[in-house]
Amino acid sequence: MTEAPIPVVKVRMPPRESLLPALERVLYSGMIGEGEEVYALEREFAAQFGLPNALAVSSGTGALHLAFVTCGVRPGDDVVTTAMTAEPTNTTILQVGARPVFADVEPDTGNLDPDAVARxxxxxxxxxxxxxxAGYPADVRALREIADYHGIALIEDCAHALGARDAETAIGTVGDAAIFSLQAIKHMTTGDGGILTVRDPDLLDAARRLRWFGLSKGVPRTEVDIQVAGFKYNMNNVTAVIGRQQLLTVDDAIARHIATGRYFDQAFGPLDAVQPARVRKGSSPSYWLYTLLCDDSERIEQALIAAGVTASKLHRPNHLHTVFAPYATPMPGLSAFYARLLHLPCGWWVSDQDRERIVSIVADAVT
Ligand SMILES: Cc1ncc(COP(=O)(O)O)c(C=O)c1O
Incomplete structure (x- = not known):
């Protein structure tokens, strides 16, 4: 029997013995909508990942939409953004009626180049x-300076970067708002879900109302008054229970992503034909995906696939989609990055033996 290939992403569920009783309790509790489980998840998530606050929502996409609206992005505004990402980063900019302005990325990280942003x-x-x-921290401090200089907001999309750090601070604490995704294949999943965190505590209440039609929770429905129309982006107690169970084991899972990411950095560093994505000095990636750069990415991808290891570019640069084509600009950094990009599996499911094998397949393919 041939073994299943090692996937590049994988769903991680908490142990059955603890998850199922917790789920059963909430399912038959009579309170499955937004309630105490959601609020407990928010407190625990913020404490575990060093965030000032956390608002649990139905998806990372919903969290992004709330972030743009809460930070004052309005129809007709421009948002400087990256095309080297999953689509929701930019579909949500269109959703608020704003215009994505693509700035180029660094060819050795795939992250926004602060000089290109400034321009x-x-x-x-x-x-x-x-x-x-992919979980590699961008130069968020340089971007903070640019945003402050121009008096504009900085929003961090940390969907790939749960558990990453920038210098001494947790990822997601430098922007005016930051979001995390709890979608199926992220470091931590609730099936679907997301977290929004905001730097200014005054914005938190506004975001909380926006996640629930614009209504204030807790005020009798006959007395409450909608002043700004909101959305239906709340998380529910069932999802939150999965999230709370995930929190009990996610640190170990992230630690394993990091250990294998560092192992690959060391193993691939000395090879001439491949180059690990640059880790910015002082930062600590959480390696949702491992990013390897190589001139012959196609050949290495095929060698890995033939040996039962899934490897791929995973995302499509967003400006290549018809919907974003009107905003496309020349991005030589992105073109260079994408041509050389190959994502390798480096998550909690990759064993010591697997990672040794991955290194030797790559080494053999380039010699
Ligand atoms: C970079 C990025 N931003 C935002 C999102 C949106 O998250 P979600 O799938 O939870 O809506 C994703 C997830 O696919 C993502 O990869």
């Missing part, structure tokens, strides 16, 4: 949206 800013720019692509 892309005009009086119409209302915000910068940065993605910590």
């Amino acid at each position: 892309a800013i005009t009086p119409a720019t209302r915000a910068i949206c940065v993605v910590h692509y």
Whole structure:
């Protein structure tokens, strides 16, 4: 019997013995909508990942939409953003009626190049949206300076970067708002779900109302008054129970991503024909995916696949989609990055033996 290939992403569920009783309790509790389980998840998530606060929502996409609206992005505004990301980073900019302005990325990280961002800013720019692509922290402090200089917002899309750190601080604490995704294949999943965190505590209440039609929870429905129309982005107690169970084991899972990411950095570093994505000095990636750069990425991908290891580019640069084509600009950094990009599996499911084998397949393919 041939073994299943090692996947590049994988769903991680908490142990049955603890998850199922917890789920049963909430399912028959009579309170499955937004309630105490959601609020407990918010407190625990914020404490575990060093965030000032956390608002649990139905998806990372919903969290991004809330982040843009809460940070004051309005129809007709420009948001300087990256095309080297999953699509929701940019579909949500269109969703608020704003215009994505693509700035180039660094060819050795895939993350926004602060100089390109600075050049892309005009009086119409209302915000910068940065993605910590594949879990490698972008230069968020340089972007913070640019945002402050222009008096605009900085939004961090940390969907790939749970558990990453920038210098001494947790990822997601430098932007005015930051989001995390709890979608199926992320470091931690609730099936679908997301977290929004905001730096200014005054914005938290506004975001909380926006996640629930614009209504204040807890005020009798006959007395409450909608002043700004909101959305239906709340998380529910059933999802939150899965999230709370995930939190009990996610640190170990992230530690394993990091251990294998560092192992690959060391193993691939000395090889001439391949180059690990650059880890910015002082930062600590959480390696949702391992990013290897190589001139012959196609050949290495085929060698890995033939040996039962899934490897791929995973994402499509967003400006290549028809919907984003009107915003496309020349991005030589992105073109160079994408041509050389190959994502390798490096998550909790990759054993010591697997990772040794991956290194030797790559080494053999390039010699
Ligand atoms: C970079 C990035 N941003 C945002 C999202 C949206 O998250 P979700 O799938 O939870 O809506 C994703 C997830 O696919 C993502 O990869």
